Amino acid sequence: MQANSLPEAVNYHLNKNCNFRCKGCYATFDEDPSLRSVMLPREQMFRIVEAVASAPLLTGKTVRKLTFAGGEPTLCPWLPELVAHAKSLGLVTMVVTNGSRCTPDYLRRLAPVLDWLTVSIDSLDEPTNRAMGRHDSKGQPLSADAYARILAEAALLGLRTKINTVVNRLNHCEDISTFIADSGIARWKVLQVMPVEGQNDAHIDLLTVSRAMFDAFVDRHQVRVEAAGIRMVPEPVTSIRGSYAMIDPHGRFFDSSAGSHRYSQPILEVGIEAAFAQVSFDRTAFEERGGSYDFAVDQTPPTSPDIRQIACV
């Protein structure tokens, strides 16, 4: 297979709708007013998952991971069935969530078919989360205790867990290393907030951090977190742009390598390989940021975090 084949990690942003209003969100998909629907019909989503599963893998690769994101993917009523479908087709499955709807019952529904749960946690400080817009319509963010309980519940159900943290001007001075080290996660992705025209222009001046500020956040956490056996994955803006294969809520590939989203034709109209060829993807950058990490081979048993310890953070 060619180096520009669909990579072994694909993100499917199922929906536009989200119950949070994060100011740095680069997945609002609001820039084209002609595309008002929040997601495709159920049957079309299932066909997109099938297309992802059927696309050839690069020589030497054995499995593909499909990450369901949004918006907030748990707002898609048939997410559990869609994840089950992906799993049945041999994909490694991951859901990225803001955590607000991850009740024990919901996690129990997902657990038999979900390999990885990623929770987006930018701060453990509730006023900071409010300032970032990481809260519900009543202005209520999740507490550190709530985040810890979601991760603990997921680990008890046998899921591998991951945290995504976006470093921005409101949280870059924090030290959450104790929480991360005790959280039981296998992987911690730390991203530098990224300006994307048409997605987060309104607030980006409030949030932008320099590379030095981002690196200082990473340095403050790295030793403690890695000593706990957690794989820390720092991604400055220069590593993010062009290094992800992403599908939007209208079933098109998109990339932001030029600073704003550029979209392919719909996958279900032109086929997955033709659609992917219409966007920019940098295989070298993908590999350099660890995108080729084998999520299926990592069989490290999930650890059970000490909830009492986490709750004291």
Ligand code: SF4
């Ligand atoms: S929770 Fe995620 S999708 Fe929702 S607004 Fe925040 S960053 Fe965007």
